[in-house]
Structures are given as C-alpha cells and as structure tokens.
Amino acid sequence: MNIEDLTIIDTDVLVIGGGTAGPMAAVTVKENNPKLDVILLEKANVKRSGAISMGMDGLNNAIVPGHATPEQYVREITIANDGIVDQPALMAYAQRSFPMIEKLDAWGVHFQKDETGDYDMKKVHHLGTYVLPMPEGHNVKKILYRRLRRHRVKVENRYQATRLLKDTEGNIAGMIGVNTRTGEPIIIRAKAVIMATGAAGRIGLPHSGYLFGTYENPANSGDGHAMAYHAGADLANLECYQVNPLLKDYNGPACAYVTGPLGGFTSNAFGERFIECDYWSGQMMLEFFKELESGKGPVFLKLDHLAEETIQEIETVLHTNERPSRGRFHDGRHTNYRQQMVEMHISEIGFCSGHSASGVWVDETGATTVPGLYGAGDMASVPHNYMLGAFVYGQICGESAAAFASERGEINLDRHLIDQELVRLRAPLERQDGIPPEQMEYKVRRLVNDYLQPPKVTRRMEIGLERILAVREDLKLLKANDAHELMRAMEVHSIVDCAEMAARASLYRTESRWGLYHYRVDHPDTDEQRWFCHSRLYKDDNGNMAHGTRPVAPYIVSLGEEKDAYNQLRVKQAANA
Amino acid sequence: MPLANHHTSVPVLVDEEKCIADKGCTVCIDVCPLDVLWIDETTGKAHMKYDECWYCMPCEADCPTDAVTVNIPYLLR
Numbered sequence: 001m002n003i004e005d006l007t008i009i010d011t012d013v014l015v016i017g018g019g020t021a022g023p024m025a026a027v028t029v030k031e032n033n034p035k036l037d038v039i040l041l042e043k044a045n046v047k048r049s050g051a052i053s054m055g056m057d058g059l060n061n062a063i064v065p066g067h068a069t070p071e072q073y074v075r076e077i078t079i080a081n082d083g084i085v086d087q088p089a090l091m092a093y094a095q096r097s098f099p100m101i102e103k104l105d106a107w108g109v110h111f112q113k114d115e116t117g118d119y120d121m122k123k124v125h126h127l128g129t130y131v132l133p134m135p136e137g138h139n140v141k142k143i144l145y146r147r148l149r150r151h152r153v154k155v156e157n158r159y160q161a162t163r164l165l166k167d168t169e170g171n172i173a174g175m176i177g178v179n180t181r182t183g184e185p186i187i188i189r190a191k192a193v194i195m196a197t198g199a200a201g202r203i204g205l206p207h208s209g210y211l212f213g214t215y216e217n218p219a220n221s222g223d224g225h226a227m228a229y230h231a232g233a234d235l236a237n238l239e240c241y242q243v244n245p246l247l248k249d250y251n252g253p254a255c256a257y258v259t260g261p262l263g264g265f266t267s268n269a270f271g272e273r274f275i276e277c278d279y280w281s282g283q284m285m286l287e288f289f290k291e292l293e294s295g296k297g298p299v300f301l302k303l304d305h306l307a308e309e310t311i312q313e314i315e316t317v318l319h320t321n322e323r324p325s326r327g328r329f330h331d332g333r334h335t336n337y338r339q340q341m342v343e344m345h346i347s348e349i350g351f352c353s354g355h356s357a358s359g360v361w362v363d364e365t366g367a368t369t370v371p372g373l374y375g376a377g378d379m380a381s382v383p384h385n386y387m388l389g390a391f392v393y394g395q396i397c398g399e400s401a402a403a404f405a406s407e408r409g410e411i412n413l414d415r416h417l418i419d420q421e422l423v424r425l426r427a428p429l430e431r432q433d434g435i436p437p438e439q440m441e442y443k444v445r446r447l448v449n450d451y452l453q454p455p456k457v458t459r460r461m462e463i464g465l466e467r468i469l470a471v472r473e474d475l476k477l478l479k480a481n482d483a484h485e486l487m488r489a490m491e492v493h494s495i496v497d498c499a500e501m502a503a504r505a506s507l508y509r510t511e512s513r514w515g516l517y518h519y520r521v522d523h524p525d526t527d528e529q530r531w532f533c534h535s536r537l538y539k540d541d542n543g544n545m546a547h548g549t550r551p552v553a554p555y556i557v558s559l560g561e562e563k564d565a566y567n568q569l570r571v572k573q574a575a576n577a
Numbered sequence: 578m579p580l581a582n583h584h585t586s587v588p589v590l591v592d593e594e595k596c597i598a599d600k601g602c603t604v605c606i607d608v609c610p611l612d613v614l615w616i617d618e619t620t621g622k623a624h625m626k627y628d629e630c631w632y633c634m635p636c637e638a639d640c641p642t643d644a645v646t647v648n649i650p651y652l653l654r
Contacts, residue, residue, distance in 0.1 A: 048608040048635040158612065180612060210652040212611065212629045219610045249653045325632040329649050433578055484612060484627060 006187055008413075011039045011154070012405040013398075014174060014190035016161045017224065018042030019050015019217075020387055021377030021394035022196035023144040023153075028398025029405075030151035036402055038153050039188060043180060043487070044219055045157045047145055050198060051217050051354075051378065052387060055138030057258050057321040059111070060124070060386040062132040063097040067121040070094030074557045076127045077384050080281045080566050081357050082513050082526065084237060084534060087556050089382045092364040096392045101132070104391065107143050110136040122261035126277040126565055131257050135317045140387075159186055161223065162490050163421045164193065164231040164373065166414055172231070172372035173411045176421045178490065183483035185425055189413060191405035192372045194397045195360065196390070197224025199242065199378040200498045202491070204348025204453065205445040208249050211438065215244055215251050215347045216378075221491040222498035224379040225351060225360060229497060234361040234369040235537045236381040236550065238505035239518045242352040243454065244280060245288050247301070248345035252323035254301040259318075262310050267302040267341065268294075275569050280355050282515030283566045289346060289455075289516050300341035311337050346516075348445075349453055351498065354390065356517055357383035358505075361536070361550070366397035369538075372408070374401050427476070428489040434479030437488035441495060444471045448499050456506050456520045465503040472496050500545065505537050508547045588632060588648045589614065589625040595644035596622040605636035605645050 015026045018040050026040045042049050063073045073094045078085050101119070105111060112120040112133040123129040148155060161177040165187070174189040201216020212218040229235060245266065247254050256266060256278030265273050268291050275287050292299050303311060314337065319327030335342055353359040359381040366374040374397035375381075377390035385393065428434070451464020475493060480486040511527040512520045533549040540546040591605075591614075598606075599621030606614045606623060613627040614636060623645070630650055637645045648654075 044610040044612065045607050048633075048639070049610050053608075053610055053633050053635055054638070157607075208650075208653045210650050212631055213650060213653050214631070217610055217633070218629070218631050250649070251653070324634050324638075325647055325649060328632075328647075329653070332649055332654050435578070436580065487612075488629075 006185060009039070009186070009188045011188060011190050012036040013038045013192050013194065013401045014188050015040045015194045015196060016175060017050070017196035017198060018046035018155065019196065019198055019377070020052050021390035022194070023148055024391045024394030025194045025196060025376055025398040025401070026153040027147045027151050028395045029402045030153060032399055032402040033406060036405055039156060040148065040153050041156045041159050041161060041177070041188070043158070043160045046148065046155055048141060049219065052140050052322070053217065054324055055140050055321050056134060056387050057137055057255065057317050058134050059101070059132040059388045060257055061097070061130050061384055061388055062101060062119070062121070063094050063130060064101070064119050064121055064132065065098060067129045071557045072128050073130065075559055075562070076125055078555070078557070079559060079563055081383050083532060084513070084552060085357065085383055086363070086553050088364040088553055089362065091556060092396060093382060093385065093389050093392050096395065097388055100388060100392050100395065107147065109140055109143055110134060124257050124260050124277070125279045126569065127562060131261065133258065135321070138321050160487050160490060161227060162425060163417065164227050165189070165417060166231060166370070168412050168414055170371070172370055173413055176418055178425050178486065179483065180487040181483050183429060183486050185422060187418065189411055191408035191411065192374065192401035194374045194376060194401050195224045195228060195379060196377045196394060197379050199350055199352035199354065200225045201350045201352065202495055203350055203445065203498045203502060204448045205442070206251050206348055207345060208251065211441060211445070213251050215246055216350060216352065220378070222351065222494045223491065225501070226494035226497040228360040228368060228373070228375065229501065229539055231370055231373065232539055233373060235359065235501065236361040236534045237358045238351055238501050238537055239509045239535065240282070240356050240358045240514045241349040241454065241502065241517045242356040243285050243349055243516055244347040244355060245285065245299070245344055246347050247326065247329070248343045250326055250329045251347060252326050254342065254344050255318055256301070259301065259303060259314055262314060263306050264301060264303045264314065266344065267300050268296040269298060269300070270296060271302055271341065274571050276571055277569060281566055282356070282517035283569050284515065285346065285517065286515035286519060287570050292346065299344045301344055302341045303337040304339055304341060308338070348449060349502065351502070352378045353381055353383055354378040354385050356514070357381070365400045366393055367400060372404055425490070428478045428480035428486055431479045434477040435474060437478055437480065437485055437492050440471065440474060440478060441488070441492050444468060444492070444496055444499050447471070448502065452502050452506065454516050454519045456518065458507065458520070458522050461503055461507055465500065465507070468496065468499045468503060472500065501537055504545055504547070505535060509535050585628040586651050587625040587628050588630045588650045589636060590646045590648065591623045592644045593620060593622045595642045597642055598623045602641065604639050604641060608635040608639050
C-alpha cells in the first residue's frame with residue numbers, strides 16, 4: 001500500500017490519547033472555537049481508557065484558597081524536585097488548579113466537602129495541605145464522555161498513533177497510525193496536535209513477571225515519548241525515573257493519600273513509622289529503599305491499629321475506586337487490614353511526570369519544541385501533575401492549539417516520512433517467520449530491570465545499553481499474526497526507544513539527584529555546580545540520540561529556609577532511644 | 578524459527594449462560610483498555626483471547642448481565 005491508496009483525513013486539531021488530559025483538551029478547543037474540527041484519537045475506547053478508567057479516589061495536588069497558595073505549592077514542588085523545575089510551568093498549573101476544581105465540580109465530579117460545604121482538604125505532603133479526597137470519584141470518565149458528546153468532538157477509538165507527521169518547514173502536520181483491529185493504516189492531517197498519551201509505564205518488568213501487571217495502565221507503553229522523539233521534540237530529565245511504593249505483586253498504589261489522613265502509614269516490619277511523610281518523592285523512595293534493604297524490612301502499609309469504622313471507610317474507597325480489584329487481591333491472600341499489615345515494594349521504573357518529573361518538554365503554554373505540537377498529562381514534563389494537572393494542562397494545550405490552528409494555512413505533508421512508516425507498519429504482518437512481540441517485550445523489559453533499576457551503576461548501565469541496542473537490531477524480526485499483535489509489535493518499538501532513552505539519559509547526568517530516582521552509586525553527590533539544569537534528550541540531524549542541557553528558568557518563588565525539607569524525611573530517633 | 582504453542586490460564590471469566598454477545602452486545606469488548614476480549618466464533622460469546630490483563634474491571638462493572646468476572650492473574654495471586 002502506498003500513500004496514494006490512502007484517504008487522508010483532515011482536521012484542525014488532533015488530540016492523541018483519550019484518557020484524562022486528552023478529553024479535556026478536545027473539549028477546550030471546542031469551547032474556545034466551536035468552528036474548529038477536533039478529532040480525539042484513542043488506542044482503546046475513551047469510555048474507559050487511561051489511568052482513571054475506574055475513576056480516582058482523590059486530588060493529590062489541589063491548591064484551594066484558604067488552605068494553600070500557588071506560591072506555597074510551587075515552592076514545595078520545587079523543593080521536592082531538588083530544584084530542577086520550570087517554575088513558570090508549575091505556576092501556570094497552580095494558578096489554574098482551583099478554577100479547574102470548580103469546573104469539574106460544576107460538571108458533576110464529586111469532591112469531599114466538610115459540614116460547611118468547603119472542600120475537605122487533607123495534609124499529606126511534607127509542608128503544605130493539598131490533598132482533596134473524592135470517595136465518589138468513580139464516575140469521572142462518564143462525565144468527560146458526556147462533555148465530548150455535547151461538544152461534538154469526533155472520537156476515533158481503537159487507533160494507535162505510531163508516528164507524528166511534519167510539513168516541509170518542520171511544523172507539526174498530523175500523524176500516521178493503524179487501526180488496532182484491522183491493521184489498516186490511517187493518516188490524519190492536522191493544523192495542531194496535542195499529545196496526551198500517558199506515561200511510559202511498560203519499560204520495566206513488574207516483579208511478578210506478568211507483563212501487564214504494571215502500575216500504569218499498560219496501554220501507556222511510551223508511544224507518545226517515542227513519537228515525540230522521532231518528530232524531533234526535546235525530552236527532559238528522563239533520568240528522573242518514576243519508581244513508586246506499591247502493594248507488592250498487585251503493583252497498585254497503597255494509597256497513603258487515602259489512608260494517611262485516616263491514620264494509616266507506611267511502616268517497617270516492626271510496625272514503626274520510618275518516614276515523616278508519605279507523599280511520593282525521590283527522597284521518600286530512597287528512605288523506602290533503604291528500609292526495604294535493611295534488617296527492618298520489608299515495608300508495609302499499616303492499618304491494623306485503626307478502628308473498625310475507619311477500616312470500613314478505607315475499604316469502601318480503595319475497593320471501589322481507581323484500582324478496585326485490590327480487594328479481591330487481598331481476599332485471595334487472606335489479608336485483612338484489621339489483622340495484617342500489607343506488604344509493599346518498589347515498582348519497576350517508568351517515565352511519568354504525573355508522579356515524578358520526566359517527559360516530553362513543554363513550557364507554560366503546553367508547547368513542545370516542535371511548532372504546533374503540544375503535550376499534556378503524564379507524558380509531558382511538568383512535574384507532579386497527577387490527575388488535576390492532566391486536566392489543567394489539557395485545558396492549557398486546548399487553548400494553545402486552538403489559537404495555533406486558527407492561524408495556520410495549507411499544510412504540505414512530508415510524503416517521504418509517510419512512505420517509510422507504511423513500510424514499518426506492514427513489516428510484522430508480512431513476515432513469514434520471526435519473534436513474537438511478547439517475547440521481545442519480555443526480553444527488553446527484563447534487561448531494563450537488571451541494568452537500569454536504581455541504584456544506578458555506570459558500568460552496569462553501559463552493559464544494559466549494549467544489550468538494549470542488540471534488541472533494537474531484532475526489531476526487524478518482529479512477527480505479528482493479526483492486527484492485535486501488530487499493535488503489540490509497534491508498542492515494542494516504543495518500549496525499546498524508551499529503554500534506550502532511560503539508559504542514555506541516566507548515563508548523561510553524572511551526579512546523584514532526586515533521591516532514589518537518579519541515585520548513581522559511583523557519582524553519589526549532588527553537583528549543583530555542573531548539574532543544576534534540565535537535561536535534554538533529542539534526535540539530532542543525523543538521527544542519533546543526543547543530549548544537552550537547558551538552564552533552569554529563574555525562580556519566581558524563592559525557596560527560603562525550607563529548601564532542605566525533603567532531605568530530612570527519615571523519622572528522627574530520640575537521643576535517649 | 579519454529580514457534581511453540583504457549584498456554585496460559587487467563588484471569589477474565591465469562592459466564593456463557595449469562596453472556597448476550599450473541600445477541601449483539603459488545604460492552605465488555607468495547608471498554609477493555611487492552612482489547613483482549615473478543616467474540617468466540619464457535620459460541621458467539623465473549624471470551625478472553627489474549628492474556629494481557631490489567632485487572633482494572635470495566636468489563637465486569639459495565640456488563641449488563643453480570644456475566645463477567647475479573648480474577649487476579651495467577652502470577653500475582
């Protein structure tokens with residue numbers, strides 16, 4: 001099949017990914033300019049796709065007047081990220097956080113309120129108060145879907161985007177992808193593209209060995225990171241991995257944000273608290289890791305000291321929301337919160353700005369370094385964005401893309417790129433003989449665990465990179481028996497790209513930073529002289545993976561005397577203990 | 578390179594008595610984020626074709642006849 005045989009679909013704005021940020025972006029474009037055509041492309045089905053397919057049990061980073069200010073929030077997240085943040089982008093989130101809560105509230109999303117009708121804020125972070133429970137948050141996707149229908153956003157389900165397209169001047173021009181059920185290619189020409197493709201959650205292998213037992217929705221295989229890279233966009237701080245404290249084997253969140261305000265906490269084997277604060281940060285994860293490896297490990301979620309009615313409340317929230325099958329997991333092991341602590345472990349690595357700080361670089365307008373290409377949610381670089389940040393940056397990108405598309409003229413597609421991609425998409429189905437996607441995926445993800453999981457050791461990562469590059473050579477052997485396996489094969493391409501990026505980015509930054517996320521045993525110190533900067537990773541003009549630095553934008557909020565707070569997360573022993 | 582058949586025990590069970598996929602229902606198939614549920618061509622009922630499950634539960638929650646049960650995958654259990 002050649003480009004001449006394919007119908008090219010035209011739209012003003014294309015949104016790739018229909019999870020959390022994507023629907024908000026699509027609706028925002030329509031709210032801004034109802035005349036613009038918007039297509040929302042989704043690898044699964046927007047009704048139940050993405051990280052919040054079964055809802056969400058709370059806002060982790062809500063800045064609600066009377067409880068916190070945008071300045072306090074920007075300061076805390078800057079400190080939690082060891083200083084390497086783009087404060088203007090964080091501030092844009094912080095200032096829009098509350099209006100977004102009010103918008104969602106008006107749409108029918110239920111947030112917990114106290115007896116006076118105020119938002120019932122809880123303190124989980126080390127310094128400020130930013131957690132807003134939503135025990136009835138299971139219907140968020142339904143509410144988003146209703147908005148998509150109301151604004152007549154065109155939804156294309158079961159399409160996997162595989163490459164972004166550019167015009168002859170280097171501006172974004174759309175995407176090429178494939179129907180995951182028929183294997184038919186699809187080309188969409190667009191004046192602006194918003195990527196909302198989620199985390200790269202399938203780089204590492206869960207300890208269970210089950211490929212799809214990941215923390216992230218496994219549909220989030222890093223396609224967006226790979227596509228942005230191949231389109232020439234900058235990625236930032238990829239060495240700042242996401243590593244999460246999770247229920248062991250189940251690999252879902254222990255939900256200290258739900259249980260913490262009710263008295264639950266992360267403990268060691270002796271039932272003792274060892275970290276001051278359960279908010280996820282690299283520093284917290286380093287203390288978690290040390291406890292895990294010490295004689296006091298492993299680590300547990302401790303609830304067995306709580307009153308019966310509190311446990312029932314926790315069960316109601318945790319077993320109906322976000323990852324509801326965890327109740328079933330506990331039942332299977334006869335684990336009852338009333339009698340047993342629940343074993344926890346650290347997750348495999350990933351890229352996810354929702355919880356850490358790495359991803360495709362975007363500024364405070366959601367713009368990547370490719371003109372006309374925007375990024376929101378877990379795939380873009382704004383740190384600690386969580387669900388509310390995905391909504392806010394979805395909105396910001398929607399506004400930016402609507403403005404960009406309105407001023408754009410004719411687009412001349414770069415045909416060469418399309419022809420190349422059609423060959424790549426066809427290959428796994430045409431091959432008579434080869435490696436099944438599952439086997440190659442297992443291999444590369446096992447290598448990521450063995451060689452890239454922190455603590456990071458230079459020589460080990462160098463060997464890992466060599467082994468990953470050897471798997472890259474095998475990509476041409478991928479064989480798919482049907483369209484479904486073709487989707488998995490194309491995901492393996494993304495996973496190999498992300499694995500190589502993870503290795504190279506980690507080797508580039510020759511210091512330790514972000515606690516466990518980038519703990520290099522042979523470069524143990526933080527080097528503010530040389531490395532107080534973002535790291536860049538991009539495809540250079542010769543098609544090679546290249547690195548550079550980007551200065552940290554001047555702070556708009558100073559850090560003050562709390563600047564070392566996240567380096568003091570371990571519970572202090574009393575002098576006479 | 579020759580390929581072997583690789584059997585796995587899958588986590589999602591569909592009660593064929595209750596399933597109405599043969600009457601045109603595709604709810605569980607539509608909502609699965611990993612697209613692992615398909616119609617079994619011999620029975621006309623939904624079944625789990627690929628062992629690629631996130632045990633996320635929309636298939637079970639949205640099934641109009643309560644025919645779907647999501648178990649925890651054996652390796653995690």
